[in-house]
Amino acid sequence: LAEETNFLNGEPLSANYRKLLKQRQALPVFARRDEIVAAGAKHKALVLVSDAGSGKTTQCPQFFLRAGLAGDKAIAVTQPRRVAATSVALRVAEEMDVALGDEVGYSIRFDHAASARTKLLFLTDGVLLREAQTDPLLSKYGAIFIDEAHERTVNSDILLGQLKLLARKRADLKIVIMSATLDCEKFVRYFDAARIHIAGRNFPVELHYLPAPCRNYYESALDAAVQIHLNEPPGDVLVFLTGEREICDMRDDLLVRLSAVDEVEHGPVRVDVIFSALTHAEQMRIFQPAPAPVAPNGRAGRKIVLSTNIAETSLTIDGIVYVIDTGYAKQKVYHPRTRASSLAAVEISKSSAAQRAGRAGRTQPGKCFRLYTESSFENMADSVVPEILRSPVDQLVIQLLALDIPNLIRFPFLDPPSPEAFMRAFEQLHLQQVIDDECKLTPFGRRVAQLPLDPTLAVMLERSAELGRSAELGVQREVRALVALLSVNSVFAGDAAKRAPPALKSFVHPSSEHRTLVNLFYGFLDAPELVVYNELLRTNQLFLRTVSEIAAEDLRAACPAFYEKARGELHLPA
Template sequence: MLPGSPPRRHAPAAPCARRALPIFQARGRLLGQLRGLDCAILIGETGSGKTTQVPQYLYEAGIGRQGIIAVTQPRRVAAIALATRVSSERTTELGRLVGYSVRFEELSCEQTRIKFLTDGMLLREAIADPTLRCYSVVILDEAHERTIHTDVLLGVVKAAQKARRQQGRAPLKVIIMSATMDVDQFSQYFNGAPVLYLEGRQHPIQIFNTKQPQSDYLQAALVSVFQIHQGCRKVILSTNIAETSITIPGIKFVVDTGMVKAKKYSPASGLEVLALQRVSQAQAWQRAGRAGREASGVCYRLYTQEEFDKLDRMTVPEIQRCNLASVVLHLLALRVPNVLTFDFMSKPSPEAIEAAIEQLDLLGAVERKEDQLVLTPLGRRMAAFPLEPKFSKTILMSPKFHCTEEILTIVSLLSADSVLYSPPARREEVQAVRRKFISSEGDHLTLLSIYRAFKNVSGNKDWCKENFVNSRNMMLVSDIRAQLRDICVKLSLPIESSRSDSTNVRRCLAHSLFMNAAELQPDGTYSTLDSHQLVAIHPSSVLFQCKPACVVYNTLLHTTKCYMRDLCVVDADWLYEAAPDYFRRKLRTARD
């Protein structure tokens, strides 16, 4: 059902802060243009106010009042922060007129008319309703980031627009927004959609480059921070999460190392690693923009102007450098007839799509019916979880090993930010405290042990402090676990506990993570079973000083070498038992 339409209302008197934004001067002109367009590309500098103000302007003008105005963000932190700010500007309680939806957390109701969502959450809604009928406007913000979910969502909203037009239903207005973007490509993709420009930023930013290239970017960053601060200011170490629509109060200085950790995937070898690489020019400008949001600011770039000029202009879309198993699973859940011909703005290689299909086939998620690829009953159940396919499969396999309670905990712990923190100055104390939780069977069971201890003390904050556990992240893990358990109940999945028997837990992990397995070699190194890549155990792992014969891992991180993160000791026989044809084929390939 469509939510009830809100009454048409006049624009409230804009507070001084809203009037001071550069976009305020363009309000009338912008609304006049957007009113008559089904699709538009809106470019505005960081700090112009487009993210917080455009949805409010549309709402105030009654544009799209027959449904909800959706505003998507690449990251959950930005979605929550923006919803909080817009709700405050409208002097309403968060979750009523203005709400949000991020993975494992939603705050909205029937009265919600402006909703901030992560790209992935709107994509999940599209699985249940491909035409997005409860939305009248979809604003895709920070589109320049080209996350894997953004690129799929571009195709989904384009198809929803077309379907609603053909069905003679209320149109879906689509607005693509960014501070920096390959405008022509977006415009062409949306059938020549007009590009609207917003002039000006709220506060000026000075950019300083180094005179010479820096050989050690970490050292250069450290020196720069101390030079700026003389020890008397707060320092925030931020990931690329701060490149999106988010204002961190008090920030006037930004130190940009010019480096970023990004996923890289090779369909030929099946190897996906998190590798350190140079940022794009678009990312550099986004980073600089964090400095000028509340007052004039300064950005120190730890690279020369010549190095900046050689950077890629735009970030390579994630969809062209990632494992596409989740994407293909989503598209098949959306009942896309042929994933190879899906209307991607930047097409991934056929090899990458075929590799994803092969992985889903190995997990038992897909099959061919009358020359068409479709989800199996298992695959459809996997798509019900907001998780990577391998973790969906882990949960669905757990009843076979009578350990669903334990697997739900482990998957939840792996789906949140780290629940552990280790202050370098208290390293010996941390190691002594952690010793009581450490399992010789690996990181998964160590985390399980910590979670059980956390639950035994009912999440006591003093206990968390004493044991160097992040209580906030642990509470999020509890929430995630509750939601995953609810999905299991809806799927009528038996929920049992293996209690003290950890063997079944490890067998379950082996049966779902068999594509992420490595074996100890005679020379003491490790080699992955599928691609025979040389890998090492990450220093943060409880197995760092050990040499188990066979392990499964969650991810590979490439820095000075290729490290395995989050490991579990398994028996090689369990892996072959999980996928005999797969390993026979890999052995044949290795011999050839």
């Protein structure tokens, strides 16, 4: 690693590369580099288990690339979340001293920064699955890493099964499963894999439980954050909350409560937030250092980071000394009666609680304030139930059929869904004409499978296209707009719909939220500045990019000047 030129492109290495190399060499995983490379060379499949923050996500793919374990092919590293794929790709590109999108890139839904030169690609598991529809052998990759495998998303479980089948067909393919939990025996048996456990560098963490259950975890978390800032030594704070609205409300309440605090005596404080809908620049703010003292002899500043469970393992934030664990997270819950899913706040598992506590001890001894009793912790489930066992399998069926899997029941699932779940999916998809009487994808179903959307939205979009082509019903344009809006987080910020001024209230339909969204979209086309820049709306870059991907011609035709102005900044299609 002491060379003068970059092994990827022959360019001279920068001073920043050498600075980052020292940081990399301090990571626990770096000391095991030779062992990891040797195991990767010897074995077809490898399970890497290490605490969050050990460096496995950023370093292990680099080890494989430098050692040539993927041959002349690229290396894919899947992430369950878009924010993790983009942020890790940016960090690795910086560590490897290359421009993002060249030798190191990323690919997520509606966003792509990669080229023919890309050798290390970070992508969401859904994107890799869609790639497998056109290239079932995933032939351009010599090694595939499945990161955060312990999260057991539907997409990651399908990928695991697909890789198990691929392992029989491709002798050259290396498979690496990375997990932050010790419960990895199932992965080892599944792939007949070698296993390496890398200890983290965690310091002791004091656990503090409530003596009795709290009535309102939100208020308890708010009080705890304020008390830590007033009474605890310097160190940053990480608060786990359930979702965007709760996080934004907490940020506002914290800023009000802390506004009266003496910054010289207690130090300045910055409140940062992290959730999936933020722009990349907003997400990167959490990695900035805490504010400096406001006076020469003043107390050091601290930052308070409000996060969803994305900060359990997907993101590592240096400087965290105190963790406030509310004990809840948002989880997709399926309602069989309505055949609809919703996000609900549910109790976390013991495994998640351990991951949260571990975030407090990365750089020095820390404290974790659990806003539940010790007996409540003991009654938690050991680990999260895999998503594939608590969700409808409609999309799973479509994806497997698109991969030309002949017998879905015999697909090598790590945890197979019930036969009843498959039957319900077959009935629904047959009703929607996605599959035929032989349970094979129809031509219509093939088109649905290619769309990176929920099956119901994909069916709606394709049906609207057929109606639009019939020239009898002009519905395609409105449906495209609605699908775009339903594919991103809520456009409204908090209770904005209730507080909206007359100019925005004119968009509101009295009995249909979907109609309101479509009205808002057309308002955006007619007067983009009013809609995009209104403080009551959260029309962020992801929203604009999604709308433009699905209805770009509408946006160009209705307001070409605005589209051209925003195109470069938002990476919209030309």
